[in-house]
Structure formats: C-alpha cells, structure tokens
Amino acid sequence: MGKPLDLTGKRFGSLIALDYTNSADGKRRLWRCKCDCGNESMVQTANLTSGHVKHCQQCGYKELAKKRTTHGKRRTKLYTKWCSMRRRCEEKACKSYKDYGAKGIKVCDEWKDPQKFFDWAESHGYKEGLEIDRIDVKGDYCPENCRFVTRLENANNKTSNHYVTYNGETKSLADMCRKYNLPYSKISYMVLRGISFSDAIKNIKVKCSSDRSQERE
Ligand SMILES: [Zn+2]
Structure with a gap:
C-alpha cells in the first residue's frame, strides 16, 4: 500500500x-x-x-431524484417524437401517412431501435421544444438527413409548398436542385431568406469558380 x-x-x-x-x-x-x-x-x-x-446521503438522494425527473421527461418527449415519426412512415391509418410513408419516406433501420434514436438526438442538440427536421424533404429519417430546429424554422423549410420557376419551368425547390445538380442545403438557405432561385444559382457558381481559381494559384 x-x-x-x-x-x-x-x-x-x-x-x-x-x-x-x-x-x-x-x-x-x-x-x-x-x-x-x-x-x-x-x-x-x-x-x-x-x-x-x-x-452527503440526503443530498445524494435529492440529486438523483432531480436527475431522474429531467432525464425521464426528456425521454418521454423524445419517445413521443419517435412514435409519431414511425407512424407517419409506416401506418396507413395515420393521417400524415400520405405525406410520408406513401411518398416512400422511411425511418432508417438504425432508428428503428428507439435507444439509437435517443442517443443520436441527445448528441445532436436536442432540447425541449425543438422539432426534428429532414434536410432534404424527400429524404428519409436517418442521422445524415436530420437535425433539430425550432417550429418556425421547420415551417419555413416545408419546401413541399416552396415552388420556384427557372428557365420557364416550375418545380419544387428540391426537384429543381436535383435537376440542375445543385447543393440543396445551400440553395434553400438562400431562397428561404428571400434570394431568388436564379440569384442563388449565380452565388453558388461564383463561389465555385472562385474556389477553383484559388486552387490554381
Ligand atoms: Zn448534504
């Protein structure tokens, strides 16, 4: 010793x-x-x-009780989110199924385990009052395509009702980005802040060519 x-x-x-x-x-x-x-x-x-x-033992019990309730409450709310996410994608009887499951949107295999979803949520800034948002609205519920946003940000990101016209054609923002092979997240960031789609494209192109000219130097 x-x-x-x-x-x-x-x-x-x-x-x-x-x-x-x-x-x-x-x-x-x-x-x-x-x-x-x-x-x-x-x-x-x-x-x-x-x-x-x-x-001391008494304070220890109090701390433990406090931790359990905050942790418990957060888990309950996340569990509710997890359930409704799965219902939207998997249960035809669910009211929102037509906008999710019927359109081919799935919950990834990893997140079928609620524990995996909780772990992801807690390591990706989940706080009470935040909503889960799919970055590409046509993409699945999976770690690469999701983030937590406020209710307002989520409403703004509903690109299903965000149509743009370009070269005489009108399409949803996501479809337009796919067609012209544009970075959806960057374009939607600009468009949702009031920049026109064609200006957003110009911005991206200017940025790309200046990146390239820097590479040449
Ligand atoms: Zn004490």
Missing part, C-alpha cells in the same frame, strides 16, 4: 474532508466530511477521489 492520501480540507462536490478515522479492519480510511447542507458523513478515500460520492 502506497502512502495514504491526505485529503484534509479538500473539496469533493458538496463535501469537504475534515479528518479521518481508520475503518474497523484498519484497511481503509474513512473521511469525516462536511456537506454544504451542514450534514456530516463518513466516506472512504476511494469514493471521494473517484468522484463516486459528492454529497
């Missing part, structure tokens, strides 16, 4: 180590800690240094 650590006066979460006694078998040190709430508790050295114990 190495030299026992001296934790006197050190802070671990809400606890400050005051002094220690040895455990009954003499193998471990038990630190008498004072919690911010005023309680005292006895904690083993390893439990303090590992961060395993950060509060």
Whole structure:
C-alpha cells in the first residue's frame, strides 16, 4: 500500500474532508466530511477521489431524484417524437401517412431501435421544444438527413409548398436542385431568406469558380 492520501480540507462536490478515522479492519480510511447542507458523513478515500460520492446521503438522494425527473421527461418527449415519426412512415391509418410513408419516406433501420434514436438526438442538440427536421424533404429519417430546429424554422423549410420557376419551368425547390445538380442545403438557405432561385444559382457558381481559381494559384 502506497502512502495514504491526505485529503484534509479538500473539496469533493458538496463535501469537504475534515479528518479521518481508520475503518474497523484498519484497511481503509474513512473521511469525516462536511456537506454544504451542514450534514456530516463518513466516506472512504476511494469514493471521494473517484468522484463516486459528492454529497452527503440526503443530498445524494435529492440529486438523483432531480436527475431522474429531467432525464425521464426528456425521454418521454423524445419517445413521443419517435412514435409519431414511425407512424407517419409506416401506418396507413395515420393521417400524415400520405405525406410520408406513401411518398416512400422511411425511418432508417438504425432508428428503428428507439435507444439509437435517443442517443443520436441527445448528441445532436436536442432540447425541449425543438422539432426534428429532414434536410432534404424527400429524404428519409436517418442521422445524415436530420437535425433539430425550432417550429418556425421547420415551417419555413416545408419546401413541399416552396415552388420556384427557372428557365420557364416550375418545380419544387428540391426537384429543381436535383435537376440542375445543385447543393440543396445551400440553395434553400438562400431562397428561404428571400434570394431568388436564379440569384442563388449565380452565388453558388461564383463561389465555385472562385474556389477553383484559388486552387490554381
Ligand atoms: Zn448534504
């Protein structure tokens, strides 16, 4: 056994180590800690240094309860989103099926596991009040094609009702981008901010040619 650590006066979460006694078998040190709430508790050295114990028992229970409710609430809301996403794509009886499943929009295999969807959501900025948005409105529900946006952004991105006219032809923005092989996300970003489709194309082309001229230098 190495030299026992001296934790006197050190802070671990809400606890400050005051002094220690040895455990009954003499193998471990038990630190008498004072919690911010005023309680005292006895904690083993390893439990303090590992961060395993950060509060007196009472405060520990309170923290745990708090964590469970916020986590639980978020999960419940995400689960609701997951269910309605699958219903839209898979259940003919669902009112929105005609705009999703009937148009060939699917939930990717990975996301059929709700846990995988939750993990993605939480590592991609999901917060309460945000909605899931497909970047390409004709694309599937999958990690590459989805992001979280506010309700307003989502309404603006409904390109199903965003038609543009170019070279005498009128098509949905997404179809037009596909036809001319244009980067949909960049074009829609401009168009949804009031730039005309033809100006958006010019912008993209100018950008591409300046990128190329820089490469040549
Ligand atoms: Zn406490």
